[in-house]
Amino acid sequence: MKGPMDETGRDSPVRRMASSAAKRRNPLGKALGRIQYFETQRGIERTHIDDGAVVTGTAGAPVPPRGRAGAARKSAPAPDPVAKRIKYAPAFAKKERMAPGIAAAVGLPVWREIGPRLIPRGQTYGKGGNNKPPVSGRCAGLVVDRGDRRKLTLCTAGGGIWRSEDAGATWRPLTDSMPTTAMGAIAAAPGSPNIIYAGTGEGDIRSPLGVGLLRSIDGGATWEHLPAAALTGTGIYDIAVDPGDSLHVWVGAVAGLFESRDGGQTWRALRAGLTWDISINPADPREILVACDAGLLRSANGGTSWSQVALPGAPPGTRFHRLEVCHAPSNGAVVYVAGAVGDAPLLWRRSSAGGGFAAEGVPARLDVTQAWYDWCFAVSPVDPNLVIWGAIELFRGRRTGAGAWSWDNISSRSSGDSIHPDIHDVSFDPTDPATLYCCCDGGLFRSPDNGTRWTSLNPGLGITEFEFLAHLESQDGWLMGGTQDNGTLAIGTPPQWDQIALGDGGDCGATEDSGRTCFHSYYGMWIERAPATGAGAFRWTDVSPSFPDSYDALFYPPMEVQGRTVVKAGQTAFVSADLGASWNEIALPIAAGELASAVTIANASTIFIGTTGGNVLRLAKGSAGWRNASVTAVRRPRVGYISDIVVVGTTMRVIWVSYSSFGAGHVFRSSNGGAAWANRSGNLPDIPVNALIVDPKNTRRVFIATDHGVYRTQDSGVRWADFSNGLPNAVVGDLILHERRRILLAGTRNRGAWEVEI
Numbered sequence: 001m002k003g004p005m006d007e008t009g010r011d012s013p014v015r016r017m018a019s020s021a022a023k024r025r026n027p028l029g030k031a032l033g034r035i036q037y038f039e040t041q042r043g044i045e046r047t048h049i050d051d052g053a054v055v056t057g058t059a060g061a062p063v064p065p066r067g068r069a070g071a072a073r074k075s076a077p078a079p080d081p082v083a084k085r086i087k088y089a090p091a092f093a094k095k096e097r098m099a100p101g102i103a104a105a106v107g108l109p110v111w112r113e114i115g116p117r118l119i120p121r122g123q124t125y126g127k128g129g130n131n132k133p134p135v136s137g138r139c140a141g142l143v144v145d146r147g148d149r150r151k152l153t154l155c156t157a158g159g160g161i162w163r164s165e166d167a168g169a170t171w172r173p174l175t176d177s178m179p180t181t182a183m184g185a186i187a188a189a190p191g192s193p194n195i196i197y198a199g200t201g202e203g204d205i206r207s208p209l210g211v212g213l214l215r216s217i218d219g220g221a222t223w224e225h226l227p228a229a230a231l232t233g234t235g236i237y238d239i240a241v242d243p244g245d246s247l248h249v250w251v252g253a254v255a256g257l258f259e260s261r262d263g264g265q266t267w268r269a270l271r272a273g274l275t276w277d278i279s280i281n282p283a284d285p286r287e288i289l290v291a292c293d294a295g296l297l298r299s300a301n302g303g304t305s306w307s308q309v310a311l312p313g314a315p316p317g318t319r320f321h322r323l324e325v326c327h328a329p330s331n332g333a334v335v336y337v338a339g340a341v342g343d344a345p346l347l348w349r350r351s352s353a354g355g356g357f358a359a360e361g362v363p364a365r366l367d368v369t370q371a372w373y374d375w376c377f378a379v380s381p382v383d384p385n386l387v388i389w390g391a392i393e394l395f396r397g398r399r400t401g402a403g404a405w406s407w408d409n410i411s412s413r414s415s416g417d418s419i420h421p422d423i424h425d426v427s428f429d430p431t432d433p434a435t436l437y438c439c440c441d442g443g444l445f446r447s448p449d450n451g452t453r454w455t456s457l458n459p460g461l462g463i464t465e466f467e468f469l470a471h472l473e474s475q476d477g478w479l480m481g482g483t484q485d486n487g488t489l490a491i492g493t494p495p496q497w498d499q500i501a502l503g504d505g506g507d508c509g510a511t512e513d514s515g516r517t518c519f520h521s522y523y524g525m526w527i528e529r530a531p532a533t534g535a536g537a538f539r540w541t542d543v544s545p546s547f548p549d550s551y552d553a554l555f556y557p558p559m560e561v562q563g564r565t566v567v568k569a570g571q572t573a574f575v576s577a578d579l580g581a582s583w584n585e586i587a588l589p590i591a592a593g594e595l596a597s598a599v600t601i602a603n604a605s606t607i608f609i610g611t612t613g614g615n616v617l618r619l620a621k622g623s624a625g626w627r628n629a630s631v632t633a634v635r636r637p638r639v640g641y642i643s644d645i646v647v648v649g650t651t652m653r654v655i656w657v658s659y660s661s662f663g664a665g666h667v668f669r670s671s672n673g674g675a676a677w678a679n680r681s682g683n684l685p686d687i688p689v690n691a692l693i694v695d696p697k698n699t700r701r702v703f704i705a706t707d708h709g710v711y712r713t714q715d716s717g718v719r720w721a722d723f724s725n726g727l728p729n730a731v732v733g734d735l736i737l738h739e740r741r742r743i744l745l746a747g748t749r750n751r752g753a754w755e756v757e758i
Helices: 013-025 030-042 069-075 088-094 100-105
Strands: 048-050 053-055 112-115 139-144 152-156 160-164 183-189 192-200 213-216 224-226 236-241 249-253 256-260 268-272 275-280 288-292 295-299 307-309 322-328 331-341 344-350 357-360 376-379 386-390 394-401 404-409 423-429 432-440 443-447 466-471 479-483 488-491 497-501 508-511 517-521 527-531 559-562 565-569 572-576 584-587 596-603 606-611 616-622 625-634 642-648 654-659 667-670 689-694 702-706 709-713 732-738 743-748 753-757
Touching (some): 249 288, 256 275, 331 357, 376 423, 466 508, 466 743, 517 559, 559 596, 565 596
Parallel strands (some): 236 275, 689 732
Antiparallel strands (some): 183 192, 213 224, 236 249, 256 268, 423 432, 432 443, 479 488, 488 497, 559 565, 565 572, 596 606, 642 654, 743 753
16 A cells, blocks of 8 residues: 555554554464564563463463462472573673763763653544653553652663652653663552562563562662572562561562562562462451462462462363452452453452452453553552553443443543553552552553543653664764654654654664655564655655565564665565665575564675574575575574674675574674674673674774673674663663764663764
8 A cells, every 4th residue: 555644644554554464463462472572582482372371481380279388389380491581690690880970980981861751742542632642661560659749669661660759740760770670560568668679570571581679778769689589580560568577578470479578588489370460458468369370369377378269250270361459458358350361351359358259340342452461450549449440441440339330441532631552550649549640551641530631751751662773874863763662753852752653663774865765664564665854754655565464574574774775574585676666575595484583785786684593695686686686595603593784895705693592602703705604702691682783994893782781892702891881781672873973872672762972
C-alpha cells in the first residue's frame, strides 16, 4: 500500500499492517516477540507458548497441600537448566567505574545524557481531548513516602530507581552505578517505612538481568546492593514485607517463591515456577496468600506450611496464564483474586476470614491477551468494594451486589483523559485514598480521583528504551531512534524528543544522497521513507518490499542505508538501489530457521550479512544489478548470533564481527576478507556485544556496545578497557559514530540516548 501518512502526522496504514501481522505471529501479544528477540540475540532459552501459556525455562510444581517449606523445596523441579541465564552476574560484579567527576577532572571522556527527558504527545487508545499525554518508558512500581507524599520512589523496568521530592515535577536517577538497572518490583516495609526493597530483573519480561535486591534504609534516598545467588539470572514480580518484622521479606519471581529473614542477605526457596504476587493480611499477618502458576496458595501460620485454595470454576491442575491476589486494606477478611486462563478474565472474592472464594463479574472488554506481561490489581484503602484492574487497559470496578459489578475503562476514553496502555502496576497514595498511581509502558501517571482525571508525571524521566539509532553527518543535532512501545523518535530541543511514528520503533537509517532522506521500520519487514529535514520532514511513505505473510524474519529485522542503497533482510535479503522505489529479493544459502541478524553496506556493489547461526555472507552486484547478485559464504568465525559487521577500507579485506550470544569470543577480526578470523575478544568478559564501531581515523581503535556499558580497545582487541565513565549500567543496544564531530552516540535500553567526545 503506497501513499502518504494519514492526518495524524504519525500513524500510517503501514503501522496498522505491521501491527496486525505481529499479532498473527504472536497471538499472546507482540511483547512476546520482543522478549524472544532479546533471548535469541543472547543465545539463551527462548520464552515460548506451551499449551496456551507463556513459559520460560522449567515449569514449577505446586507446593504440596500440607507440606513444610523444606519438603516443598525438595519436591520442586530444578530451576531453569540454561546456565547462561546467570552469566550476567559475574561480569556485572567485576565491573567498577570511575566517578564521572573524577574522570572529567583528569581529562577522561565522560558520557552526557541527551534524552529524552520529555516525549510530548504520547500514544494512547483514547479519543478524548487529553489523549496524547507526555510519555517516557516502562515502569514497574512506585513507593509514596507515608510521611511526605511529595516524595516518590519509582522502580523502572530498565532504567533503575528514580526519585522525586516534589510530587513528580522533577526527577533524578539513584542507581545508575548499581550492577544492573533492570528492575521488577519495589516495596516499603510497613513497620519501618524508611526501609524499602527493590528487586532487580523484571518479571514481566522474564528478564535474566536480576542480581538480587537493592535496599534503602533512608526512605529511598540512597541504596545498597544485596547480591543473592537465588535471585540471580531471574526476574522479580513482587516483594512483600512482614508488617511485624521489617527484615522478613518475601519475593515472587520467574524462578519461584523465596523468603529472607535477614533483610535480603540470605534466601531460601519455597517453590520453583512462576510466582506472581504475594499478599499479607493487614489484620492478621500470619495469613499469606501467594498467586502462582499452580493457582492460589495460603499459609495461616506465617509461611510455615501451605495449602492450595480452591477457586470455583478452576479445577485442580488449571494452568493459569496470570494470577494476582489482594487483601482489602480496610478489611483483611475480604480478598480478591484476578486471573487469566485461556482468553478469559476471571475474578474471585472472599468475604470472610479463612472462608471460601466465589466467582464475580468481570469487565466485558478486558483483554487478557498479554496477561502474562501486563497484569495488576489493587483495592481501595477505604472501600473494599472499589477495585482497580490493569491489563492492556485499566478498569475501575464498583461492586453493586452479590457478584455484580459496574466497570469503567479509565485508561482509554472517548472523552476526557487517557493514558498509555500496557499496565504493570497500580497503587493508591497511602495518605490520600482517592489518589491513584499507574505504571505502564508509557511511564508514570497520577489521578486525584480514582482514575477519572490523569496527570502525566513523565517529564524529567529519562527511561526510554532505544533499540536503534541513526544520524546525518551534515546535521550536528539530527538524530532519530526506534523505541519500545513509544514510537520512532527524533531529537528536538534537548532534552525533548518528538514522536515521529507510532508503535514499536524498529531499525532506522538516513542518507544524504539525493537530498536528506530517512527510513524507519516497525517490527517485521515494513519500511517507511520520508524527507529528513524541511517542511516535509517525517511525512512517511510506504516503500516496503513485497513479501508473503509467512515470511520469516527477526522481530526487529536488520536494515541498513548507504547512499541510494537500502537493505533489509530476514530469511532472504531485499536490496534496493533507488531508495526503496524498487526491490530485488536475493536468496541466502542458510539453514532452515536461520535468519539475517546484521547487515552492512560496504559499497554500492557489495553487502555483507551476518546471521543468527554465525555465518557471514558477501553479496555482490551482478551484470544485471542486484537481480542476478552472487552470494558467497565466507568462513564462519563461530556459531552464534552476529550482532554487527564493520568493513574497513575500500579493499574490504579487514572485517570486524561482533556476537551477542554467550560463548567463545564476542569480537572477531579478519584481515583477508573473511578467509580466516582471529578472536579479538582479549580480556572481555563473556557478555553480549550488541554493536561495534571502528574509528576511521585510527582503525586499531574499536568501540563496542555491551549489555553492561561500552568498552574500547586501542590495539585491535589485544586489550579492552571500560569506556563507560558517566554512562549508566544499562544495556547498550546500539552505537553510532558522528565522524565529523567525533561524537560517539549510544542508545540504551531504558536509560535513553547518550553521547561522548572521542
